[in-house]
Amino acid sequence: MTKNLDKYKGIIPAFYACYDDEGNVSPERVQKLAKYYLGKGVKGLYVGGSSGECIYQTVEERKLVLENVMKAVGGQMTIIAHVAAPSTRDSIELAKHAEKLGVDALAAIPPIYFVLPEPAIEAYWTSIMEATNLDFIIYNIPQTTGYALSENLFKKMMTKEQVIGVKNSSMPVMDINMWKLRAPKENIIFNGPDEQFVGGRVMGADAGIGGTYGVYPELLLEADRCVREGELDKALEIQLCVNDLISQLTSFKGNLYDVMKLILAQRGVAVGRARYPLPHVEESEMDRVTKVRENIDKAIEKYVG
Numbered sequence: 094m095t096k097n098l099d100k101y102k103g104i105i106p107a108f109y110a111c112y113d114d115e116g117n118v119s120p121e122r123v124q125k126l127a128k129y130y131l132g133k134g135v136k137g138l139y140v141g142g143s144s145g146e147c148i149y150q151t152v153e154e155r156k157l158v159l160e161n162v163m164k165a166v167g168g169q170m171t172i173i174a175h176v177a178a179p180s181t182r183d184s185i186e187l188a189k190h191a192e193k194l195g196v197d198a199l200a201a202i203p204p205i206y207f208v209l210p211e212p213a214i215e216a217y218w219t220s221i222m223e224a225t226n227l228d229f230i231i232y233n234i235p236q237t238t239g240y241a242l243s244e245n246l247f248k249k250m251m252t253k254e255q256v257i258g259v260k261n262s263s264m265p266v267m268d269i270n271m272w273k274l275r276a277p278k279e280n281i282i283f284n285g286p287d288e289q290f291v292g293g294r295v296m297g298a299d300a301g302i303g304g305t306y307g308v309y310p311e312l313l314l315e316a317d318r319c320v321r322e323g324e325l326d327k328a329l330e331i332q333l334c335v336n337d338l339i340s341q342l343t344s345f346k347g348n349l350y351d352v353m354k355l356i357l358a359q360r361g362v363a364v365g366r367a368r369y370p371l372p373h374v375e376e377s378e379m380d381r382v383t384k385v386r387e388n389i390d391k392a393i394e395k396y397v398g
């Protein structure tokens with residue numbers, strides 16, 4: 094059966110965890126943020142990943158988030174649910190729940206905490222995949238999981254009908270090129286590191302899923318358009334600007350996600366703060382958050398208008 098992979102091609106922000114002022118998952122805020130991105134014209138949302146603070150949430154909280162994303166924008170944009178959890182059992186429960194809600198695809202990092210041997214990783218991904226009929230995306234992020242996807246496991250996984258490709262967050266752009274060239278069938282490769290979105294796209298990525306897209310989707314949408322239409326000078330200019338903004342976003346004592354949530358709040362989309370142990374931005378840094386937000390606004394004005 095031919096799959097519709099076009100629905101994944103484009104800019105897909107990694108959805109942030111939305112909490113109320115007490116730090117509980119807020120269904121209203123989840124819906125508001127999802128609609129905010131729908132209004133920005135992005136292709137889809139990647140829900141429950143690192144940016145969604147998945148490892149700090151219970152299975153029930155993760156279900157609540159996805160339910161409310163689907164309530165707000167389901168059927169109107171592509172939804173990829175990241176379902177990896179410490180146990181295979183919980184991952185399967187999340188996968189089945191996501192399928193019932195009607196998401197487009199599942200994604201999963203390798204097993205969390207212990208760096209297990211490759212056959213265990215294969216068994217983990219396969220168990221999640223076989224629990225549903227959904228498209229499945231392998232998530233390669235060696236810097237946080239300790240496991241770098243091998244060509245051998247990639248090829249084995251790609252023989253399975255449901256496996257459509259890789260969200261590649263390893264730093265070498267060449268990895269993207271390798272998945273693209275060595276895939277035994279039509280596939281979709283997502284660029285992971287926002288710092289190399291343009292590089293990843295030029296080297297074969299069909300799309301991007303990113304943690305910082307959420308505070309400037311306009312810039313990524315424009316960079317993506319430039320790549321598609323061969324305006325590579327402008328694409329590179331936007332990439333350098335994004336990289337400068339990422340340096341600013343990561344220059345706080347508070348965690349990147351906390352910084353980005355404060356920026357969204359300044360835009361009228363309050364989503365709470367990052368969940369501890371992720372460190373919060375300090376009071377003394379708040380003025381600088383505003384400065385970074387202004388710099389983002391200026392960049393959007395400059396490159397998108």
Ligand SMILES: CC(=O)N[C@@H]([C@@H](O)[C@H](O)[C@H](O)CO)[C@@H](O)CC(=O)C(=O)O
Nearest residue numbers: 107142143144262285286287288303304
């Ligand atoms: C390690 C990490 O979180 N990487 C991010 C990047 O988008 C990252 O936030 C960005 O490149 C800034 O460093 C994504 O690849 C992953 C991601 O956003 C997610 O799983 O939610």
